[in-house]
Amino acid sequence: MQFTVFRFDPEVDREPRYSTYQVPVGEGTTLLEALLWIVDNVDGSLSFRYACREAICGACAMFVNGKHRLACKTQIKDLRADEVVVHPLPHLPIIKDLVVDMSGFWEKYRAIRPYLIAEGLGERELYQSHADRQAIDEMLNCILCACCYSSCPMVWTNPKYLGPAALLKAYRFAGDTRDKGGLERLKLVAGEDGVWRCHTVFNCAEACPKDINITWSIQALKRKLARAAVGLRP
Amino acid sequence: MRTWAWILQRASGAVLVFALGLHWVVQHHVSPGAEITFAGVHLKLQWLLYLVSDVLLLAFALFHGLNGLRTVILDFRVSPSAAAVLTVVLVLVGLGALLYGVPPIMAFLRG
CATH class of the missing domain: 1.10.1060.10 (Alpha-helical ferredoxin)
Structure with missing residues (x-):
């Protein structure tokens, strides 16, 4: 499945941009697993926060397909979409990619x-x-x-x-x-x-x-x- | 103070619903001088219930509107000193509008 991810590195980029990745998605694959797959296999520079992986720490909150979600709790199949578009939490200063200043x-x-x-x-x-x-x-x-x-x-x-x-x-x-x-x-x-x-x-x-x-x-x-x-x- | 502004906004809203209903009934259904002529208006503006309902409507609509406007403006980045100035300005505007609006309603009260 195609993943379009918001990217911005203030040390390198003058403006935000989007990166597109093709990610293998199976039954029960979560958004966090998909993002970790991108880091492990395609682009190690992608930044995002996560910790508990079970929806109790709140670190992996993101804006996914127009809605606030926890990456660890969101199963890709539940999005019922052909493409997954991932943004950082809106209206917060961006530190890098999906990491915002809290x-x-x-x-x-x-x-x-x-x-x-x-x-x-x-x-x-x-x-x-x-x-x-x-x-x-x-x-x-x-x-x-x-x-x-x-x-x-x-x-x-x-x-x-x-x-x-x-x-x-x-x-x-x-x-x-x-x-x-x-x-x-x-x-x-x-x-x-x-x-x-x-x-x-x-x-x-x-x-x-x-x-x-x-x-x-x-x-x-x-x-x-x-x-x-x-x-x-x- | 902010708590009272919130309480009075709700209270004035409730009074406005009542005053608006009263105004509508008085204006269109029970008011004397329904015909829009000088004599009809003259008659209407001497009727106590009409005067009370209209002054009530004016006073509470002004408070409700200006207090609401203050809330909307303060939703944006406003410093405490600017908020204080805004409050004074809106109170003056409200009092000014009330003093400007009441005399025409009372114009025929003295006959």
């Missing part, structure tokens, strides 16, 4: 304090009921692949916007009954560049390879902030 993504992720704020950590069990755990079950599936971040038009127009991944994580902790971050945590997402920039486009939910309804979590954060503003318990 520094802005991680900077915003760190800004929401993505960890449990609680007293007595490591000293005693922090009990969480099954029902409380289920309330944040979906959000815990996030693997920080940045598909949502790359697909969000608000991120494209306002680089300061925290973006869907960081806000999803903020809700993951704000909705965790063990977390004592409370209003301090909510304040981190209440600014002009926080939740209010989300206009429920739902691109993030569409792009998420883990099928997380990220938009819902952002709206839940808005509700918590609104409740706090009128004096109700968030």
